[in-house]
Amino acid sequence: MAKRTGIEVSIAIAEAARQANVDVVSAYPITPQTHIVEHLAQLVADGDLDAEYITVESEHTAMSACVGASAAGARVFTSTSSQGLALMNEIVYLASSLRTPVVMALANRSLSGPISIWNDHSDVMNERDTGWISIFANNGQEAYDLTLMAFRIGEDRRVMLPVMINFDGFILTHVIEPMYIFDDEEIADFIPPYEPVCVLDTDNPITMGPVGVPDVYTEAKKQQEIAIRESRPIIEEVFEEFAQRYGRRYEPVETYKADDAEIVLLAQGSVIEAAEVAVDLLREQGRKVGAVELRLWRPFPFDALREVLCGTSIKQVVVLDRCISFGGPIGPVLSEVRSALYLEKDRPMVVGVVAGLGGRDISLEEYVEMFDVGEECLRTGKDSGEETDLVRIVGLRE
Amino acid sequence: MKLKEKPTWKELPFACSVPEPGNSVHYKTGDWKTLKPVVDKTKCIKCGTCWIFCPEYAYEEDEYGYYEPNYEYCKGCGICHRECPAQCIIMEEEVVE
Numbered sequence: 001m002a003k004r005t006g007i008e009v010s011i012a013i014a015e016a017a018r019q020a021n022v023d024v025v026s027a028y029p030i031t032p033q034t035h036i037v038e039h040l041a042q043l044v045a046d047g048d049l050d051a052e053y054i055t056v057e058s059e060h061t062a063m064s065a066c067v068g069a070s071a072a073g074a075r076v077f078t079s080t081s082s083q084g085l086a087l088m089n090e091i092v093y094l095a096s097s098l099r100t101p102v103v104m105a106l107a108n109r110s111l112s113g114p115i116s117i118w119n120d121h122s123d124v125m126n127e128r129d130t131g132w133i134s135i136f137a138n139n140g141q142e143a144y145d146l147t148l149m150a151f152r153i154g155e156d157r158r159v160m161l162p163v164m165i166n167f168d169g170f171i172l173t174h175v176i177e178p179m180y181i182f183d184d185e186e187i188a189d190f191i192p193p194y195e196p197v198c199v200l201d202t203d204n205p206i207t208m209g210p211v212g213v214p215d216v217y218t219e220a221k222k223q224q225e226i227a228i229r230e231s232r233p234i235i236e237e238v239f240e241e242f243a244q245r246y247g248r249r250y251e252p253v254e255t256y257k258a259d260d261a262e263i264v265l266l267a268q269g270s271v272i273e274a275a276e277v278a279v280d281l282l283r284e285q286g287r288k289v290g291a292v293e294l295r296l297w298r299p300f301p302f303d304a305l306r307e308v309l310c311g312t313s314i315k316q317v318v319v320l321d322r323c324i325s326f327g328g329p330i331g332p333v334l335s336e337v338r339s340a341l342y343l344e345k346d347r348p349m350v351v352g353v354v355a356g357l358g359g360r361d362i363s364l365e366e367y368v369e370m371f372d373v374g375e376e377c378l379r380t381g382k383d384s385g386e387e388t389d390l391v392r393i394v395g396l397r398e
Numbered sequence: 399m400k401l402k403e404k405p406t407w408k409e410l411p412f413a414c415s416v417p418e419p420g421n422s423v424h425y426k427t428g429d430w431k432t433l434k435p436v437v438d439k440t441k442c443i444k445c446g447t448c449w450i451f452c453p454e455y456a457y458e459e460d461e462y463g464y465y466e467p468n469y470e471y472c473k474g475c476g477i478c479h480r481e482c483p484a485q486c487i488i489m490e491e492e493v494v495e
């Protein structure tokens with residue numbers, strides 16, 4: 001096992017791409033992701049990474065170059081944030097429908113306006129239905145490990161889908177964290193060379209990305225939906241192999257002190273570790289609380305989530321959304337969790353809160369407040385209705 | 399590999415790719431047009447400009463070096479009519495019997 005060393009999380013993620021021996025990097029610098037692509041550009045310029053670094057004039061082109069390079073059989077990496085991802089959006093859909101397993105390190109940042117360079121999850125939520133595998137890291141070590149695993153997952157011939165790894169901008173990207181960074185030899189055989197299923201080759205010409213007339217479009221979408229659904233066991237296979245080899249275990253849904261908890265806070269990303277501190281504090285006061293981390297966002301881990309939440313001690317779930325679904329069901333995570341549990345007979349009540357928008361810190365007291373919201377709902381038996389349909393923002397100045 | 403006319407989602411090639419090169423010839427776009435180009439051979443100078451500009455590659459050269467549009471593919475866009483230096487391509491109303 002490698003030594004634990006202090007390293008900036010962005011640099012560690014770029015190192016993961018180097019250790020995966022990527023062939024092509026195409027990206028456009030955007031805060032707070034910039035250090036990742038800067039480091040990769042440096043590695044290529046210094047001859048420390050034998051890859052093509054394609055400089056572009058925008059993220060739209062960055063993603064276009066990624067899809068093209070992947071279609072030509074290259075292992076491809078990119079990284080972006082916020083507006084950059086929004087600008088890529090059109091081609092993000094193409095990467096998944098053309099089944100090009102591009103790996104994206106997504107430093108989560110809020111969307112404008114007002115202009116905000118700080119962290120929340122509105123960028124990734126905007127890409128929810130693009131057909132990419134989407135996984136959340138809650139610290140730098142996880143972001144590094146998951147970036148490595150993303151190549152294995154996406155490029156698996158049973159999967160062949162692009163993968164985005166989410167980690168909170170600034171909160172994680174700019175932190176120097178003590179991390180286990182693999183020696184190159186240690187990780188080399190975990191990521192075998194990429195063998196594409198379908199590749200652009202002048203000797204065997206094919207067309208990728210043709211017009212899908214009404215007679216085939218529906219069938220093409222069904223194929224894509226099945227592909228991402230069927231990636232689920234392979235994601236777990238890769239998590240398992242990683243755990244076997246390196247001792248760090250990842251699960252689609254993870255829990256903290258949830259075994260006998262009555263109220264749990266469900267969230268994604270770095271807030272989970274802060275929520276755990278609140279759980280410890282409340283546990284000392286004798287309150288039966290816990291935390292649930294929804295690590296795998298797409299494909300949505302329905303079964304794993306139901307296993308944790310249904311028919312257990314948990315009576316109330318408080319979902320923390322880092323993004324607002326304007327005029328809709330509060331936030332995307334709340335909406336999905338509720339819908340996943342809808343048909344379950346023995347399910348907990350689910351209420352939503354929004355916090356940590358555009359880089360606003362969430363204090364310990366505010367996490368406690370979220371558990372209080374859960375307790376209030378449990379006491380009054382309210383998990384829907386006019387009052388709970390309102391977007392309840394914790395940490396808002398009224 | 400020849401594609402089935404209406405494949406099921408399982409039969410559809412991976413990622414909806416087209417494994418048969420040049421299969422766009424199976425896709426007849428001729429019925430899109432309302433106006434069709436007609437070449438007046440008495441004025442044609444056999445320059446091939448129509449053949450170069452046609453976005454559907456509809457023009458074919460005959461044994462005498464004249465160019466004739468293949469109406470199974472011609473969409474009736476009128477580009478050939480506009481580009482012909484001898485102005486010998488007339489757009490006529492397409493009449494379906």
Ligand code: SF4
Nearest residue numbers: 452472473475476478
């Ligand atoms: S009308 Fe357009 S499509 Fe038809 S032959 Fe002329 S250029 Fe080609």
Ligand code: SF4
Nearest residue numbers: 442443445446448482
């Ligand atoms: S462009 Fe006009 S003159 Fe030239 S070959 Fe075609 S029809 Fe004839």
